[in-house]
Amino acid sequence: MQQTNRRDFLGLGATLLASAALAGNAQAEEKNHCEIPPKNRQLTLVKDPKRVLSPSTIITSKKGKNYNPVVTLNGWTLPYEMKEGVKEFHLIAEPVVREFSPGMVVNCWGYNGTSPGPTIEAVEGDRVRLIVTNKLPEHTTIHWHGLILPNGMDGVGGLTQPQIAPGETFIYEFTLVQSGTFMYHPHADEMVQMAMGAMGMFIIHPKNPKEHAVDRDFCFLLASYDVAAGTYTPNPSTMTEFNLWTFNSRTFPSIDSMNVAVGDRVRIRVGNLTMTNHPIHMHGHTFEVTCSDGGWVPKSARWPEVTTDVAVGQMRAIEFTAKYEGDWSIHCHKAHHTMGPMGHSVPNMLGVKQDDLTEKISDLMPDYMYMPMGKNGMAEMQEMENMGMALPENTLPMMTGTGPFGPIEMGGMFTLVKVRKDQPKGDYSDPGWYKHPQGTVARKSER
Numbered sequence: 001m002q003q004t005n006r007r008d009f010l011g012l013g014a015t016l017l018a019s020a021a022l023a024g025n026a027q028a029e030e031k032n033h034c035e036i037p038p039k040n041r042q043l044t045l046v047k048d049p050k051r052v053l054s055p056s057t058i059i060t061s062k063k064g065k066n067y068n069p070v071v072t073l074n075g076w077t078l079p080y081e082m083k084e085g086v087k088e089f090h091l092i093a094e095p096v097v098r099e100f101s102p103g104m105v106v107n108c109w110g111y112n113g114t115s116p117g118p119t120i121e122a123v124e125g126d127r128v129r130l131i132v133t134n135k136l137p138e139h140t141t142i143h144w145h146g147l148i149l150p151n152g153m154d155g156v157g158g159l160t161q162p163q164i165a166p167g168e169t170f171i172y173e174f175t176l177v178q179s180g181t182f183m184y185h186p187h188a189d190e191m192v193q194m195a196m197g198a199m200g201m202f203i204i205h206p207k208n209p210k211e212h213a214v215d216r217d218f219c220f221l222l223a224s225y226d227v228a229a230g231t232y233t234p235n236p237s238t239m240t241e242f243n244l245w246t247f248n249s250r251t252f253p254s255i256d257s258m259n260v261a262v263g264d265r266v267r268i269r270v271g272n273l274t275m276t277n278h279p280i281h282m283h284g285h286t287f288e289v290t291c292s293d294g295g296w297v298p299k300s301a302r303w304p305e306v307t308t309d310v311a312v313g314q315m316r317a318i319e320f321t322a323k324y325e326g327d328w329s330i331h332c333h334k335a336h337h338t339m340g341p342m343g344h345s346v347p348n349m350l351g352v353k354q355d356d357l358t359e360k361i362s363d364l365m366p367d368y369m370y371m372p373m374g375k376n377g378m379a380e381m382q383e384m385e386n387m388g389m390a391l392p393e394n395t396l397p398m399m400t401g402t403g404p405f406g407p408i409e410m411g412g413m414f415t416l417v418k419v420r421k422d423q424p425k426g427d428y429s430d431p432g433w434y435k436h437p438q439g440t441v442a443r444k445s446e447r
C-alpha cells in the first residue's frame with residue numbers, strides 16, 4: 001500500500017506538487033522541496049499521470065538550501081526524500097503519452113509520467129540513492145551518463161548488473177564526487193528505449209554555491225523521433241530519417257521561451273541523446289561554453305561563439321550575460337531540424353510553373369496527400385496551412401509559428417530567449433512579444 005501511495009505521489013509529479021503548494025499545503029511544500037508556479041501558469045490536478053500531456057515548465061521558486069535550482073524547459077525536477085543523510089529519488093520507467101505540440105501526441109517511454117523524465121538535481125558531495133522501478137514491457141537499466149561512480153553502479157545491463165525485469169525494482173547508491181551537467185538513460189535495448197524517449201538530465205551543483213553561480217539556469221535535452229503521419233508511436237528502427245526534432249520532446253512553437261532580465265548571467269545546458277549532432281545557435285549575444293559533461297571548462301580555455309555543436313552523447317552548457325533587449329532566436333542550425341514533420345518528401349518544384357497540377361493530382365488520387373514544393377519556394381506551405389489546409393491525423397505542419405510580424409516558418413528545435421529590462425528577479429513567466437523602440441525595426445524602402 002505504501003508503495004502504491006509513493007508511486008501515485010511521485011508519478012503525479014510536479015503537477016500535483018504544484019497544486020498542493022497552491023492549496024497552501026505547507027507540509028507538502030517543505031517535504032518535497034516544492035515547486036510553485038508563477039502566477040500566470042495554469043496547473044491542474046491530473047488524475048492519470050500518464051495523461052500529463054503538455055507540462056509547462058515547472059519553476060522551483062525557492063532557492064535550494066545551497067544552490068540555485070535549474071529550470072527544465074517544459075519539464076520538472078524530481079523531488080527527493082532525506083533518509084538517514086541520503087537523498088533518495090524514485091524513478092519509474094514506464095510508457096507515457098507526450099504532447100509534442102497541440103495537435104500531436106506521441107506514445108513514448110519515459111519516467112514518472114513524462115518523457116523526458118524529470119531532472120534529478122543534487123549537490124557535489126551528496127550521497128544519493130536512486131530507486132528504479134521498471135514498468136516498461138521489457139527489461140531496462142539506467143546508466144548515469146558522465147558520473148564518476150563505482151563500476152557496479154554504472155548501469156550497463158549484462159556488464160555491470162543484471163537487467164531490471166518488468167516489475168522489478170533496483171537500487172543504485174553512490175556519492176557525487178563532481179559537479180556539472182549529466183544525463184541518465186537506459187543501457188539496455190538502447191536503440192529502442194532512447195528512440196522512445198527514455199532519458200533525463202542529472203544536474204550536480206557545486207558544493208560551494210559561489211562557484212559557477214548564475215542568475216538563471218536552464219536545461220533541456222535534444223531528442224528526435226520518427227512518427228509517420230497518422231500514427232502515434234515512434235519507429236525505433238529508424239537510423240537517420242527522423243522527422244520530429246525536439247527540445248525536451250516539444251516542438252516550436254510549443255517550447256517555452258527562456259525569459260531573462262537585462263544584466264542576468266544566464267546558463268543554458270543542452271544535452272544530446274539523438275543519433276546526430278546539433279549546432280545550437282543563439283542570436284543577439286555571444287556566449288562561451290563553460291561546461292561539458294566532462295566538467296567545467298577552465299576560464300583560460302573558453303572562447304566566444306554564437307554557435308556550438310553538440311555531438312551525439314554530449315552536453316554543452318553555454319553562458320552569457322544578457323545585455324540586449326529583444327526576442328532572440330535559439331535553435332539548431334541544421335535547417336531541417338527547425339521544421340515540423342509534414343512534407344519533407346515534397347517533390348522539388350522550384351521554378352516549375354504548376355498551375356492547377358496539385359488540384360488535378362489530388363482529384364485523381366483523393367487519398368494521397370500531394371503537396372509539392374511551390375514554384376517560388378516553400379514559404380507558401382505555411383500560407384496554405386494558415387488558410388486551413390487539412391493535415392493528416394496526428395502530425396504537425398512543416399513550417400509554423402506566428403510572430404508579431406507574421407509567419408515565423410519554423411518548427412522543431414527552435415525557441416526564444418526573451419531579454420527584458422523589467423523581467424522581475426525569479427520571474428520566469430513569458431513577457432509577451434518584444435515591443436521594439438520606434439525606428440529600430442527593418443522597414444520597407446520608400447525610395
Ligand SMILES: [Cu+2]
Pocket residue numbers: 245277278279332333334337413
Ligand atoms: Cu539539429
